[in-house]
Amino acid sequence: xxxxxxxxxxxxxxxxxxxxxxxxxxxxxxxxxxxxxxxxxxxxxxxxxxxxxxxxxxxxxxxxxxxxxxxxxxxxxxxxxxxxxxxxxxxxxxxxxxxxxxxxxxxxxxxxxxxxxxxxxxxxxxxxxxxxxxxxxxxxxxxxxxxxxxxxxxxxxxxxxxxxxxxxxxxxxxxxxxxxxxxxxxxxxxxxxxxxxxxxxxxxxxxxxxxxxxxxxxxxxxxxxxxxxxxxxxxxxxxxxxxxxxxxxxxxxxxxxxxxxxxxxxxxxxxxxxxxxxxxxxxxxxxxxxxxxx
Amino acid sequence: xxxxxxxxxxxxxxxxxxxxxxxxxxxxxxxxxxxxxxxxxxxxxxxxxxxxxxxxxxxxxxxxxxxxxxxxxxxxxxxxxxxxxxxxxxxxxxxxxxxxxxxxxxxxxxxxxxxxxxxxxxxxxxxxxxxxxxxxxxxxxxxxxxxxxxxxxxxxxxxxxxxxxxxxxxxxxxxxxxxxxxxxxxxxxxxxxxxxxxxxxxxxxxxxxxxxxxxxxxxxxxxxxxxxxxxxxxxxxxxxxxxxxxxxxxxxxxxxxxxxxxxxxxxxxxxxxxxxxxxxxxxxxxxxxxxxxxxxxxxxxxxxxxxxxxxxxxxxxxxxxxxxxxxxxxxxxxxxxxxxxxxxxxxxxxxxxxxxxxxxxxxxxxxxxxxxxxxxxxxxxxxxxxxxxxxxxxxxxxxxxxxxxxxxxxxxxxxxxxx
Numbered sequence: 001x002x003x004x005x006x007x008x009x010x011x012x013x014x015x016x017x018x019x020x021x022x023x024x025x026x027x028x029x030x031x032x033x034x035x036x037x038x039x040x041x042x043x044x045x046x047x048x049x050x051x052x053x054x055x056x057x058x059x060x061x062x063x064x065x066x067x068x069x070x071x072x073x074x075x076x077x078x079x080x081x082x083x084x085x086x087x088x089x090x091x092x093x094x095x096x097x098x099x100x101x102x103x104x105x106x107x108x109x110x111x112x113x114x115x116x117x118x119x120x121x122x123x124x125x126x127x128x129x130x131x132x133x134x135x136x137x138x139x140x141x142x143x144x145x146x147x148x149x150x151x152x153x154x155x156x157x158x159x160x161x162x163x164x165x166x167x168x169x170x171x172x173x174x175x176x177x178x179x180x181x182x183x184x185x186x187x188x189x190x191x192x193x194x195x196x197x198x199x200x201x202x203x204x205x206x207x208x209x210x211x212x213x214x215x216x217x218x219x220x221x222x223x224x225x226x227x228x229x230x231x232x233x234x235x236x237x238x239x240x241x242x243x244x245x246x247x248x249x250x251x252x253x254x255x256x257x258x259x260x261x262x263x264x265x266x267x268x269x270x271x272x273x274x275x276x277x278x279x280x281x282x283x284x285x286x287x288x289x290x291x292x293x294x
Numbered sequence: 295x296x297x298x299x300x301x302x303x304x305x306x307x308x309x310x311x312x313x314x315x316x317x318x319x320x321x322x323x324x325x326x327x328x329x330x331x332x333x334x335x336x337x338x339x340x341x342x343x344x345x346x347x348x349x350x351x352x353x354x355x356x357x358x359x360x361x362x363x364x365x366x367x368x369x370x371x372x373x374x375x376x377x378x379x380x381x382x383x384x385x386x387x388x389x390x391x392x393x394x395x396x397x398x399x400x401x402x403x404x405x406x407x408x409x410x411x412x413x414x415x416x417x418x419x420x421x422x423x424x425x426x427x428x429x430x431x432x433x434x435x436x437x438x439x440x441x442x443x444x445x446x447x448x449x450x451x452x453x454x455x456x457x458x459x460x461x462x463x464x465x466x467x468x469x470x471x472x473x474x475x476x477x478x479x480x481x482x483x484x485x486x487x488x489x490x491x492x493x494x495x496x497x498x499x500x501x502x503x504x505x506x507x508x509x510x511x512x513x514x515x516x517x518x519x520x521x522x523x524x525x526x527x528x529x530x531x532x533x534x535x536x537x538x539x540x541x542x543x544x545x546x547x548x549x550x551x552x553x554x555x556x557x558x559x560x561x562x563x564x565x566x567x568x569x570x571x572x573x574x575x576x577x578x579x580x581x582x583x584x585x586x587x588x589x590x591x592x593x594x595x596x597x598x599x600x601x602x603x604x605x606x607x608x609x610x611x612x613x614x615x616x617x618x619x620x621x622x623x624x625x626x627x628x629x630x631x632x633x634x635x636x637x638x639x640x641x642x643x644x645x646x647x648x649x650x651x652x653x654x655x656x657x658x659x660x661x662x663x664x665x666x667x668x669x670x671x672x673x674x675x676x677x678x679x680x681x682x683x684x685x686x687x688x689x690x691x692x693x694x695x696x697x698x699x700x701x702x703x704x705x706x707x708x709x710x711x712x713x
Contacts, residue, residue, distance in 0.1 A: 008338065008345055028338065028348035035337040036330070043358070072614065073478020077492075085491040092495075092503040103495070103503075134613070139479070176613035181322065184356040191358045232605060232639075272635070 004034050004061070020049070020056040021195075021202045029190040030057065039148050039169035041184055044192035047236020050172040054129040057168065064126040066167075068113035070136035076143060080153050082110045104157035115153055118163040125165040134177040141183050148186050195237060197224055203237060208244040218255045219244050221289040223267065229285070231276070235267040242266050255290075257283045305340065306332045309350070312371050316354055319363050327353055343372075474515040475615055475645075486510030518615045518645055520544065520552040523603065525622035526587060527561040527594040534590070535580070537621055542571050542579050556611045560599035561589035566607070596626045596665060597633035600640055608643045615645040620673070623651055626665035634668035641672045649673040667708060676701040 005011045008024070011031045015022050030053070033040045042050040058065035068079060088103045111119070117128040133141070147153055148169060152162040171187060173179055195203065200220045204211070211219075219240065227234045235243075243266040252259050260282050268274050277285075313328045331353040338349045347368060355364050482490060493509035522541050526534045538557075545555040556568045570582035584590070612618070618640065626633055641647045649669065670676065677700065 024344060025348040025351065028345055029352040032334050032337065032349065032352055036333060038330075041356075071478075075479060083492060083495070085495060088495055089505070092498070103499070137477070137479075137614075174609075176609055178610075181356065185324075185326070188352045189356045190352060191355075191361065230605075272639070 005031065007031070014060045015053075015056060016206075018056040018060045019206045020052060021199055021206060022049070022053065023195070023199065026053070026190060026192065029188050033170075033188050034168065036188075037166050039171060039187040041171045041173070041179075041187035041189045042192055043173045043175055043189070045194070045234070045236060046174055047238035048192045048194060049237055050192050051129065051131055054127055054170040054172075057170070058127040061124070061127070061168075063124050063168070064121050065129060066113050066117045066126050067129045067131060069131050070133050070140070072135060072137055074136045074140050077112075079112055079140070079143075080114045081112055081155055083157075084108045084110050106158070109155075109158070114147055115155075115161065117167040117169075118151065118153055118161055120164050125163070125167045128167045128169045130169065130171045132174060133171050133183075134173040134175060134179060138180065141180050145182060145186070148183070194227060194234070197221070200224065200237065200240060204240060204244055207241050208248065211244050211248050212253070215247065215252065215254060216244065217293055218289065219247065221293055222255060222260075222286065225285050225289055226267065226277075229277075229281075231268070231273045232270050233268070233273065239267045255286060257286060260286060305335065309335065312350070312367070313354070315371060316364065316367055319367055321354060321360050321363060322356075323354055346372075474517050476513045477516045479514045480511040481514050483510060483512040486512035488512070517553045518617050519554040519556070519611065519613075520619065521556045521558070521611050521616050521644070522619045522621065523558045523560065523600075525561070525594065525596070526559045526590050528591040529594060529623055529625055530621075531591045538567075538571075538580055538583060539576065542576055545571050546574065552617075553614075554611075557583075558603065558607070559583070559587045560596070560603075561587075561592045562595050562599075563589055564599045564602040564607075565589075593627050594622075594625060595628050596622060596624070596669075597628040597630075597636050600636035601632065604636060604639050604643070608640070612644050617646045617648065618644040619648050619650060621650045624649075624666040624669055625663055630664040630668040633665060634672070637669050637672045641674075646675070647673045648675045648677070650677050670701065670704060670708065673701065676704060 005014050008027050008031045011027045011034070012022075012024070015027065015030075029040060032038070042053065044050055054067075055065060057063075083104070088108050091103060091108070113128070117126055130144070133144075150162070151166040152160050154160045169187075171183075194200075197220060200223070201216060204216050204220055208216070223235055223240045223243070243263060246263050246266045247255075247259070250259070250263070261278060264274050264277060264282070268277060309331050310328050313323045313331065317323045331350055334349050334353050335346065338345055340346060350368070351361075351364060355361055480486075480488065480490070482493060488511050490509045490511040493511075494505060494507075497507065497509055498505045522544070524534070524537050524541065530537075538559075541555075541557050544552070545557070555571075556566070557571050559565050559567055565587040567583040567586055570586055571579050573579040573582060620640075637647075
């Protein structure tokens with residue numbers, strides 16, 4: 001069982017060891033979450049690395065990652081546990097199960113992510129990632145309150161199942177809806193923002209190491225300039241990494257207007273944005289970027 | 295996470311005072327969070343200023359809008375020396391060469407009020423050598439208002455009892471053409487379409503395991519959200535009050551109403567007035583809304599305002615299948631190209647787009663204005679009014695049957711005109 005990191009610097013070292021370059025603020029929040037045993041609530045635009053931090057944390061601490069993807073209409077049956085009705089019916093028919101205790105027992109229970117997170121795991125408490133919580137509706141949030149405050153779930157027929165060691169919980173949200181304050185109160189909140197030039201450069205160096213230093217600088221500078229433009233959806237860090245990999249696959253040495261026109265779909269996903277950027281606008285931004293880097 | 299609070303003496307007191315300042319500045323900080331903050335600081339240690347900042351930030355901030363207020367409060371409270379210098383320079387403007395005009399940053403007003411309270415500190419005595427009749431400067435960190443727009447706050451008259459009663463009656467008769475949505479949640483129902491296995495087996499246990507009856511379930515329905523975007527420019531000025539009154543009534547409707555109601559106004563720029571309309575009292579709500587939006591009776595820029603809405607708000611309020619009600623007369627100053635693009639995007643992002651045009655007479659009306667021609671193809675339903683001066687008439691107009699309203703007829707007229 002890995003020991004939890006003992007300081008913010010240790011958390012930073014752990015994240016960097018896994019190839020995740022985060023801000024000092026994020027490392028502070030992660031350290032506090034691990035030390036105080038509180039869940040983390042990460043909010044931000046799409047593609048800034050909220051889901052990634054959970055994977056990186058699980059890998060770095062050597063814990064199992066249990067992922068619950070939220071969608072509208074997610075309820076207890078899909079999140080906590082479900083009964084294996086077919087097996088129950090057969091057991092009743094075959095006369096093996098006698099009465100209530102028989103048919104509602106652990107052997108007929110199908111575990112879903114929330115319950116699985118409460119079970120003891122070899123190697124320590126698992127990392128529970130509740131992804132895109134804003135897509136679930138409010139009744140589910142109310143249901144989560146019990147799980148997140150006391151780290152226990154209640155199954156009506158069985159009873160309460162409490163986690164022997166509280167799992168490391170990370171919730172993410174894209175802010176398509178305001179999550180209720182009662183839930184946020186139980187968590188440590190952090191807004192994950194787009195990184196600055198230096199940090200994004202470090203991220204790209206660690207994720208796409210085969211790209212040349214000059215190309216990396218140009219790519220990062222161009223995306224940073226794009227984020228200042230009036231676009232419907234600003235490109236995130238995931239888009240920068242994708243674009244660098246595309247350019248690498250095309251054996252591009254340096255950016256040029258033709259290359260940008262060909263690969264714009266890797267960074268911009270809305271037709272209006274692509275049309276706005278096509279041709280003169282992209283060339284103008286590219287020239288400014290090259291002038292600034294020179 | 296319970297446990298005894300670590301005794302850190304003066305630091306805990308200071309953190310509690312800081313939390314009180316944050317509360318006065320508007321952040322919802324309860325005693326539970328103060329305890330969490332003390333534990334967090336004890337866990338991290340009090341060595342680096344930056345770490346201390348982010349530790350308190352992680353505990354006290356829960357929305358991105360609160361970050362700026364927290365930042366200003368932190369600087370004022372934990373004594374950033376440079377900041378105090380700037381505040382001092384406000385008090386001695388007549389010294390030559392001291393002053394660069396420092397614009398007050400966002401949220402400073404709230405932070406300053408929260409920490410300094412209502413008492414204004416005495417300005418220090420003037421150094422010898424300056425004139426005695428130098429003006430007395432009060433220290434006031436009010437953020438300057440933007441001078442480039444024509445500011446005009448609207449003063450609403452008090453609503454009379456008759457008007458309130460009329461509004462309630464109008465709302466009771468109102469029916470916006472929209473269907474409730476089926477959600478993915480189930481509830482037990484006698485004539486449902488799906489079998490509820492859990493309930494069936496639990497019922498079977500009463501008969502010793504024999505399944506005598508099948509319990510059924512059906513999908514729940516839920517109501518969609520409503521987003522109202524209302525034009526408050528000069529051409530709509532006599533209807534602004536009535537429309538906002540209508541919006542307030544819709545928001546506080548009891549019974550099978552909307553899940554969430556958001557309100558926006560636009561003239562030359564877009565303003566979110568949802569928070570103000572939540573006040574129960576109509577007068578208070580409209581007074582706050584009137585003070586917040588600052589482009590009353592100005593020009594109309596529908597395209598630019600819709601562009602701002604699409605960029606900043608559409609992803610936050612149109613998420614769960616919302617219905618958008620656009621209340622405008624369609625007379626725009628901007629070019630029609632941007633307007634048609636933006637309204638097309640709005641149409642694609644929401645479940646249903648209803649256009650309410652309270653000014654036009656519909657007998658013999660043919661859409662000729664460029665703005666109206668640009669908008670009409672992209673709305674789902676169009677309602678025009680006679681010369682509407684009362685809420686009752688407006689309600690009647692909206693409740694008239696026909697799903698698309700006047701849209702089909704007007705589209706035909708438009709095509710005939712261009713042919």
